Each structure stands twice: as structure tokens, then as C-alpha cells.
Amino acid sequence: MNPKHDLCWMIGGPQGTGVDSSATLFARSCAVAGYWIYGRREYHSNIKGEHSYFQVRINTRMVQCHIDPVHLLATFENSTAELHAFELVEDGAFIYDPKVTNPENLELPPNALKFPIAFDEILEEVSKTSGKSTTSLAIIKNTIAVSASLALCKIPFSAIEEALEGIFTGKKSKLVPLNVQAAKLGAEMIEAHPDFEKYQHVMAKPLDIPEKGSRYLLNGATATGLAKLKAGCRQQTYYSITPAVDECIYLEDLSSYGLPVIQCEDEIAAVNMAIGGGTTGMRASTSTSGPGFDLMTEGLGWAGINEVPVVVFNYMRGGPSTGLPTRHEQTDLLAGMFSGHGEYPRIVMAPGDAVEQFYDSFEAFNYADRYQTPVIFISDKLLANNTVCVPKIDDRDMKIDLGELAGTDATFDEDNPDLPAALAKFPRFAVTDSGISPRALPGMPGHIYWMTGDEHTEFGHITEEPEIRMAMHEKRMKKLDRAAEEIKPENQFVVHNPYNEADPEITIVSWGSTKGVILDAMKVLKEEHNLSINFLQIRLMSPFPDAGVAAVLKKAKQCIVVESSFGGQITQVIAMRTGIQLTHEVLKYTGRPISETELVAAVQDIKNNQTRKVVLSYGL
């Protein structure tokens, strides 16, 4: 037997039966055992009953995307067996409950190994020990399926024990013993099966066991949540929407950090409350998805003309309209860059993975304050929901930038103020060479000013004078030039060239969450197909790094755009900003993310056949 370095495990079931928990347990157990994991979550817009599934990829190196072939399919009910049996590799294994599933009825590969697990017998045993009814223990089937899977891959039993202790903490810790008992019985049952030693996809030993506490099982929603705490965000407003709500729930649970999470009547209220909060100098933000972002555009224009810092997080999902509410897509790029009437300077950021999402989210608040303007942060369902194992984030020496603030008078006597001085007006919107006017905040004596969505004077009063309009508009728009100069080049775009290719045959061009699958596919394309390849990842959409991107593209031999969309939005943006029309695209708009398997094949297709547009469609 030749132990493997890469394995795809899948579990599924009706929503509400603990699929997420079992995947969390499996991923955590593998991580505890020293492996790196990538977890992909797929679910319907439904509370209970519809099919959901979770793929966990285990690897001895860090992995950042999913693959299509399934090496081990774990089920405890029939729908997953029926839907996913065909995805199993030739020598894969299938774990099932013989009471509900007959493997003869499935599209399993002929040589797949079949491991029946008597879930009910195990529940009976646990019921005897714990005194709980088998009905109330039904959720433990997840633990059994996970434990049998781990045993089959030869991952030590201690890993699931430790993972259970990590998941069931505090009041829930009393659930550990019965879960451990169920896990033990599940492992014993599969080990006793005559085919147990025939399974080929046992995991190679981890390359090294990372120190305990040195890694995170992170997703993008959590990464942004962490960053908001770090950045001193003190107001999170939201209206419930998938998948942005995960971030809000995470933050609301952390009440000791002092961040009020305010549920609003709609996204219009959410954005305008955040802007209202932002006028006071407090850092505020709101998180939403496409439909909610659409409702926020009028508010963002107001923040733009009034130079109020606010950060809006848009977790893209399948559109238009309600579209595919729980599925992945990258189709709000143009909305993020251009939505709304009129012109105002906006910073638009798009991180590529959960770690970037942490640092970019933190920086978004700095940009908002420094440039006194809305920052639109584009993430998506894939980043929000998929879990990646990463080294613990280094959050030391992270610098806060509040931008230019007007000073207060230290000699001011609150109790006996010099009234004329305290009532003095302040030219909040003073025209400056830099485009940035020092901010004063309501509450500051001697700095009274006004704000209005109308064009305004330096004190914030309405004007329609052409000269003032020009000066004010130019002053505001100038902030984009300054941002383009000041934002670090690596935060604008990155050319990934892991194999130091001098003159790569292929340059992949993309943005956002495709980063993971592109970097992983590049390894395969290089190591297995000897293709020389680099990757232009665009991270800042406004101000767009025109010159830098154009320079990279002009040097490239063959560009391939990769995006989860129908229309190739980044292709359009690049044409508009640089005049360069890219002609080859890999696109997917099924609502499912692009897999490494698909991308490796698509890049070869374009290289060998000059296919202009490869449309991907794999996955349920």
C-alpha cells in the first residue's frame, strides 16, 4: 500500500441533520492529527430537509480549494448515497447504513469498497450506557460516520477524541463521553470488516505535527469578524441575508469585545445607520449580500459626498434577484465598482482568501478613515462558508490610521465654556491640495458644521454655484489619486510566480476567491504537466491599478481569465481600464465553485485547442 498525500471525503444529508457538525468534526480531527484541510459547504435555501453536503479535502501540505473525485463517501441516510455515489473514484470507499441503503441500487464504481455500519446497534449501545433514548441520540450518527471514516484513512483515534473535546466545551462538555463511546464503536465496526485493509487511500503521515494552538480553521466570515474587532469597529449593522449573516452571528456572540451588532429593518437602514455612526468618528460597518447591497447604493453616495468613512462588506452569491441565494458567484464586481448615481471616490477591495480577508478587512477601516469615503469590500459565499486550515494569523503591530482629524482645544472648559469660541463654525469641507479636509466630529466645541447630500460649501451648506461645485467635486475625486499612490502595490495586485518562471507560457488573470483554486491548480499544472504559468491576482478594484495591470498583461504570452460568472466581469473591467481585451476565459455560473480538477483540465484545453471560452459545470 502506498499512503496518499491528498484525499477528498464527503458527507451529506438532509439539512438540519448535523451535516455541518460532522464535517466540522472530521476537519478538526484531521487538523488535530497534523493534516491541512479545506472544507467546502453546499446547502439549499431551506431550513430542514433539502440535500446539503460537505466536502473535506485532507492534505499533507496546505490546500486552498476542493477537488471533484471523492475518495471516501460517508452516508447515514439514502439521499446522499443516491446523489453522490457516481462521484466516487474507482478504488474509493462507501460507508452506509444497510438499514436504509442498498448499494446494489447505486451508481457506485464496480470496485468501490462498501462498508456497512450498523448505526442503530451503536446507538442502542450508547443508549444503554448514557440512559438517553436512541431517538435523542440520532445526531450521533454523524460522529459514528466520521469516526469510521477516520479509521479507514488510518488517522489515529486520539484525533477525534481531542477534536470532540475542542468542540464540546463548557456546558456541552458532558456530551464528550457518549460521543467518544459512539466513535469508538464506529471505528471498531469498520476495522472488523474483512475489506478494511483493502482501502488504498490511507493518509501518509503528516510531514510534521504543527504545534498545538498554532493554526486556525478559518473561513472568510470569521476572518472579517476578527478583523472588525481588531480594527475597533464599534457598530455592526445588518439585515439578515445569506451568507453575510454568519459574520454577524459570530460577532454578536462575542459580546465581551464591546461591539454592538444591530439588526435593522432593512439594508437601507443598515447602511444609513452605519454612516450615521461614522459621522461621530466611531468606526462602523455593515455586511450584506448582493440584494442588500443594491439597496445600499443611495446611502453610499451620501457618504461619498459627505466624506463619511463607512465600510460595506458584500458577500456575493448567485444573482440576479434572489438568484441562487446559498450558492457561489463572482458577479457583483461591476455593481461594487459602479452602482449608484453620480460620481464619488470609492475604494473597492477584493481579497483572495480568508487570510487576505482578515488583513484587508482591517485595512478597509484605515482606508475609510484616511480617505474619508466609503470602502466597498467584495467577498463571496465561497470565502464566507468554506473552511481553510491556516497558520494562526499574526495580528501584532497592526497600525490604526484615523486620517486627518481637527484638533480640539485642550484648554476648553466644559463647565464654563467661552461661548463665542465654542459656537465657532468649522470649514469641514475645506478645499485642500491633497483632497482631504481635516475632520471634526459632532460633540467637538468650536467646530460646528453641517452635512448635506446636496453639493455644499466648506461649512456644509447647500450651494449650486458652478465654481464651488467644481472645486468640491475635484477635491473629493482627487482622493482616488492619492489612494492609488499610497496603497501598497501588493495590496493593489500581485503576480504569483511560485516557480519563478522567467517567461511563462500562460498567465492566469483573476480576482477574489478563485485565488485558492488557481494556486492549487498551478501546482498540478507545473508538477504533473510541466506547464510554466503565473497568475495576476487583482486585489484593488478602485482605484484600479491601470498601469501595473497593463504592464503585466503586455508581457504575458497567453492570458486566461478565470471567474465565477457568465460575462467575465474582470475581462470587461480590464478592457475599460487598460484598453486590453483579453480573449480566453474559464467561466462557471452553476453556483458551485470551480474545482482544481476542472481548472487543470480547462487550462490545458485552452493551451492545446485555443478554446476561447471554457464553461465549467461540474458539481451538485
Add this chain to the structure above:
Amino acid sequence: MAFNPSLLKAPLKGKQLKSDVHSDWCPGCGDFGITNSIQQAIAALSLKPWETFLVSGVGCSGKVPHYVHTYGMHTLHGRSLAFATGAKLANPKLTVIAAGGDGDGYGIGAGHFVHAGRRNLDMTYVVFNNEVYGLTKGQASPTLKQGEQPKSLALPNPNSSINPIALALSCGYTFIARSYAFDAKHLKATLMKAIEHKGMALVDVLQPCPTYNNLHTKDYFAEMVDLGGTQVPRVYYLENDGYDGLVQDSEDIDEINTKKAQCFERAHRIEERVALGIYYQVKRPTLFDILQKNIPLLNDYAPVDLPYYDENMIATTDLTEAAASFTI
């Protein structure tokens, strides 16, 4: 009253609250009276103008903040309460007064109007109720009654009207009053009580639009009407009519229900006369009070003051606890 603002020792004069911007409202507009009363109320309460934040929506009345010498924010159509809520939650020290028209508050902003009542933040909302959209040439606002036809309408109003007092009651406003733009004394006193009330206060101010509303004019409000054979002024005060809207014991469900029923009945009463005064007032925890219970740090710091960086501007928040559940 629980209200305890950090007040000025020396009283302000109303004229110190006037900004140097000239208003562009039509001559005879009720907006003048309301703006003047807002200035008078702020002065009489000795609120610090730099800790007072006047927030408006869009429309003629949206310009109010520009004419008042406090911090001012002229926001989007219908959204003043959302902006005001964000500011008040951030910095509870600010006295936040939202102001806007009936179209702004009861029409496009109706959703925010409803939910501001639920939240019951310590704010005041002054609605300029003139039954028309003046700035766009006099279309019917949500308070114009069905079948009424001011001269600006081509046909009688096909929609029925909303009842702001009854709506506010349903939404959880804890101070609900009505006043009249040209009754300066009553309006100033009502605004003062509304600002002093710790909770979400609505002051619905009846206001003539001299340009488009030829039905409910200054003369209309000044007329005498027949009441059981005697001629009486059209405008009267609830308190002179034996009406008391104040809930004395906010723990007493029966008293609350009685006062609510009384308010609802009076809000819907069909009469020639127009009643001004406090329809309903009760004590109830504000959203911020509840947040303070849920989030202990907010008892020590307002959100705007909660520290998060050191003298070198390095972020100080320790993420260990936040990351504990997914640290491996």
C-alpha cells in the same frame, strides 16, 4: 425625568441658535415657526449646541439643520431616523433631534418610523405635517385625507390617510404629541418635553403650506367652530379637556392599556376641532439601556470612546478569545 444632559450653566439665547444661512422657504410657511421653536427649545433647555445634532431628511423641511446653529445633517429622503439612530448609538452624549416632512417620515421613511419606535432610543422626531409634498409642487402626502383636493391636485386624493399618532402608539413610541407650527408657545413647550423625555419621542406638527395646501391654512386653524351650539376655537389643548396621556406607573399594565386605549380613541376621534398636546407618554428601557445589559463594556464607555489602540496607534484588541473556537 431621567434626562440628565450636561447643560450649559449660562442660558443661551434663541438667536444664538440661528445660523447665518438665509432660508429659502415660501413666505408664510409653517417651517419658519417650527424652526424658530426648535431654536427656542434648545436655548431654553441650555443644550450645548456642539453636543446637539439636528438630522433631517429631504424636502422643504430637510433644510432645517442649515438654519440652526448646531451640528447638522441633511440626509436622504426618508432616512433621517436611520442616520440619527446610528449617531445616537455611537455617541449617546449627543442630543439627537430628527426633523422632516410627513412625506419623508410617514411615506418613504415609514419603515424607519416604525422601527425607531421599537428601538426607543433617546431621540426626538419632529414631523412637519402639511399634507403635501411641497418641493415637488404639492402632491398628496400620506396624511392628506381621502377625497380631499388641495388646489395642487388634479383629482381628489384617492388614497386614505395614515394616522401618525395611532401609528406611533402601535410602534412603541414612548412620547407622542401633536402641536401646531404657529402656536409658538405650545410648540416650544412640547419640543422641550419631547427632548427631555428619555426615549423615542414623536412631535407631529400641523403646518400650513401657503403655496399648495389651500384647505388647511393659517386661517383654517384660527377659525372658530361649532361645538354643541357654542363657537369655540378650532385648536384646543388636550390637557384643558381633562385628558392626561402620561402613564404614572410604567410597571402597571392596566394603566398602560388604559392610556393606550385613550390615546387610540383620541387619535381617531372625528371632530371639527384639532387637539394639541401629549397623547401618550410612558417610561420604557431604551435600546441603549438593553445593549448595556448585554454588552458590559458599554457601561463604562460609549461606543465612540471605547479604546482600541495605543499611543503608537497599534491596535490593542486581543483576539485570543474570539479565535478560541477555531484554534487548533
